[in-house]
Amino acid sequence: MKQILLITDGCSNVGESPVMAAAHALAEGIVVNVVGVLDYGTIGELGAFEIQEIAKAGGGLHRIVGTPQLAQTMQMMTRKTVVQTIQQAVNKEIQHILGGGSLEELPPDKRSQVVEVVDELAETSSLEVALLIDASASMKPKLAAVEEAIRDLMLSLKARAGASRLAVFHFPGRGSEEEVVLDVNWTSDLDGVRSMFGRLQMKGATPTGPALLKVIEFFQYGTLGNNQSWKGHTGQEEGMLGDYVV
Amino acid sequence: MVTTLSNAGYPPGTVITGKWRKSRYIVERTLGKGANGRVYLVHRAGVRQRYALKVGYDALDLQSEINVLSALKEQMHNAYLVEADDHQDSSGDVPFYVMRYIEGDPLHRFIGRRGKEWLGLVGLNLLEKLSLLHASGYVFGDLKPDNVMVSPYGKVELIDYGGVSSIGRSVKQFTEWYDRGYWNAGSRTGDISYDLFSFAVMCIQVLDEKALREASRQLPQTRSMTDLVMLVRRNPAFKPYAAWLNKALAGEFADSREALNQWRGSIRGPSAGRARSRQQDTPRWLRNAFALSLFILACTIFFLFR
Numbered sequence: 001m002k003q004i005l006l007i008t009d010g011c012s013n014v015g016e017s018p019v020m021a022a023a024h025a026l027a028e029g030i031v032v033n034v035v036g037v038l039d040y041g042t043i044g045e046l047g048a049f050e051i052q053e054i055a056k057a058g059g060g061l062h063r064i065v066g067t068p069q070l071a072q073t074m075q076m077m078t079r080k081t082v083v084q085t086i087q088q089a090v091n092k093e094i095q096h097i098l099g100g101g102s103l104e105e106l107p108p109d110k111r112s113q114v115v116e117v118v119d120e121l122a123e124t125s126s127l128e129v130a131l132l133i134d135a136s137a138s139m140k141p142k143l144a145a146v147e148e149a150i151r152d153l154m155l156s157l158k159a160r161a162g163a164s165r166l167a168v169f170h171f172p173g174r175g176s177e178e179e180v181v182l183d184v185n186w187t188s189d190l191d192g193v194r195s196m197f198g199r200l201q202m203k204g205a206t207p208t209g210p211a212l213l214k215v216i217e218f219f220q221y222g223t224l225g226n227n228q229s230w231k232g233h234t235g236q237e238e239g240m241l242g243d244y245v246v
Numbered sequence: 247m248v249t250t251l252s253n254a255g256y257p258p259g260t261v262i263t264g265k266w267r268k269s270r271y272i273v274e275r276t277l278g279k280g281a282n283g284r285v286y287l288v289h290r291a292g293v294r295q296r297y298a299l300k301v302g303y304d305a306l307d308l309q310s311e312i313n314v315l316s317a318l319k320e321q322m323h324n325a326y327l328v329e330a331d332d333h334q335d336s337s338g339d340v341p342f343y344v345m346r347y348i349e350g351d352p353l354h355r356f357i358g359r360r361g362k363e364w365l366g367l368v369g370l371n372l373l374e375k376l377s378l379l380h381a382s383g384y385v386f387g388d389l390k391p392d393n394v395m396v397s398p399y400g401k402v403e404l405i406d407y408g409g410v411s412s413i414g415r416s417v418k419q420f421t422e423w424y425d426r427g428y429w430n431a432g433s434r435t436g437d438i439s440y441d442l443f444s445f446a447v448m449c450i451q452v453l454d455e456k457a458l459r460e461a462s463r464q465l466p467q468t469r470s471m472t473d474l475v476m477l478v479r480r481n482p483a484f485k486p487y488a489a490w491l492n493k494a495l496a497g498e499f500a501d502s503r504e505a506l507n508q509w510r511g512s513i514r515g516p517s518a519g520r521a522r523s524r525q526q527d528t529p530r531w532l533r534n535a536f537a538l539s540l541f542i543l544a545c546t547i548f549f550l551f552r
């Protein structure tokens with residue numbers, strides 16, 4: 001199972017539409033969840049609308065919360081999405097076997113059996129979560145909380161019976177060609193990671209759509225795309241490897 | 247896929263009819279609501295017997311809870327789950343289940359009203375419930391004062407089984423303060439120590455909520471179980487429980503029977519400090535009462551044979 005969890009506090013303003021990018025993700029079997037973080041002020045009608053649209057296109061959930069609720073929200077969303085993904089797959093099977101009818105329409109004893117299977121699979125199936133962090137200037141004061149929330153999420157994922165790993169990205173990168181930076185490669189343990197976000201380039205640009213597309217690529221090829229990687233190489237190394245020890 | 251209730255819920259007098267089993271329940275009032283559903287006090291049509299009935303927001307989440315309750319029903323004599331069914335209202339089919347109605351106050355309110363010296367007894371009863379659950383292969387998970395109902399004489403019932411998971415599986419629902427992971431004190435894999443840790447934090451909250459709140463305010467990465475241990479050491483109110491609490495916080499109980507026995511020992515045994523001094527007061531009071539009743543008896547007999 002694959003998920004992207006986008007954490008942002010506002011609107012994208014560069015490049016491809018993030019809604020379209022999320023739709024691409026879903027087409028590749030990757031569900032996109034979105035958390036809008038706000039501490040002071042508001043996320044704005046436009047921002048809230050975009051957050052909702054991205055999640056809808058990506059087949060996922062969306063929430064707008066303050067930093068104190070961030071960890072709990074991320075954990076809950078990830079868990080719910082796992083269950084929903086399994087449920088959708090199981091629902092398809094139910095329709096196959098019973099010729100139509102969703103979970104709600106099943107009689108109690110059958111429903112009980114189906115949910116038992118869903119719960120079992122939700123706990124044991126393997127799971128990959130890519131965290132995509134908006135690191136534009138306004139997000140800077142929230143990044144410490146974001147990092148804590150990611151560590152907390154790892155703790156929950158570790159408790160699962162199934163294999164679970166996560167990767168962390170932030171955007172924008174340094175140059176204008178670098179839409180996204182890999183901070184932590186696929187891992188099942190963050191204990192050795194001292195500081196997730198190294199020196200960040202705080203710019204106004206928020207290329208949410210392009211960053212999402214890159215992460216989809218990463219899911220498929222394990223890299224952020226050849227043409228970019230040599231250009232952004234040095235910067236990337238500093239950002240992701242210079243500041244943490246594995 | 248997700249069925250939502252109107253915000254107001256069902257008014258008193260609403261009849262909830264089971265689609266499959268045809269039982270009819272009449273709503274008396276709302277008992278409470280939470281993240282997963284709304285709970286009503288109901289009685290079966292034509293019968294006095296009262297129950298609690300939970301209407302779920304989501305069929306899958308509720309069924310998960312029902313599955314745990316039915317598994318427990320096979321193991322425990324005093325079954326909690328009565329039945330599960332669907333009901334049709336203006337929003338369509340909504341799932342519900344019926345359980346025993348638990349009267350009483352949640353733990354913190356009970357202790358707030360009746361006094362901290364009740365913690366020993368209530369704790370003992372709660373540990374008994376927990377070790378039954380553990381013996382059946384389950385961990386409660388979301389153990390917090392809200393989910394512990396205490397009757398007027400200190401009997402304890404757990405409510406809200408939405409966080410229950412099999413031993414060895416991940417804990418499904420938890421609440422910051424009571425979560426071992428929150429205090430950087432261990433994993434979120436459900437084992438008996440997970441519940442005992444939550445139990446210890448509840449005791450700390452009951453005896454010194456202010457100190458607990460302060461300890462929880464520091465930076466997440468520096469939060470640790472040592473803070474809780476220090477806090478227990480600082481306040482003399484913890485004295486009778488300190489050894490037990492330290493062991494639970496460190497996850498050192500081998501099983502919940504051992505935890506139960508040591509708790510019993512620390513509130514009743516020879517080493518019980520404060521808890522025992524209180525018990526010593528009681529016999530004196532009782533002796534006086536006994537003397538008084540003897541006197542009354544004597545008078546009665548005297549006048550009877552006069």
Ligand SMILES: Nc1ncnc2c1ncn2[C@@H]1O[C@H](COP(=O)(O)OP(=O)(O)OP(=O)(O)O)[C@@H](O)[C@H]1O
Pocket residue numbers: 277278279280281282283284285298300345346347348349392405406407408
């Ligand atoms: N068997 C019962 N007897 C009496 N009251 C009950 C019972 N079950 C639940 N309640 C009341 O209903 C409230 C909500 O129930 P419950 O905790 O099961 O819902 P929930 O949606 O799972 O809540 P949460 O958000 O805490 O997980 C409880 O706090 C309690 O006051």
Ligand SMILES: [Mg+2]
Pocket residue numbers: 280281282406407408409419
């Ligand atoms: Mg619950």
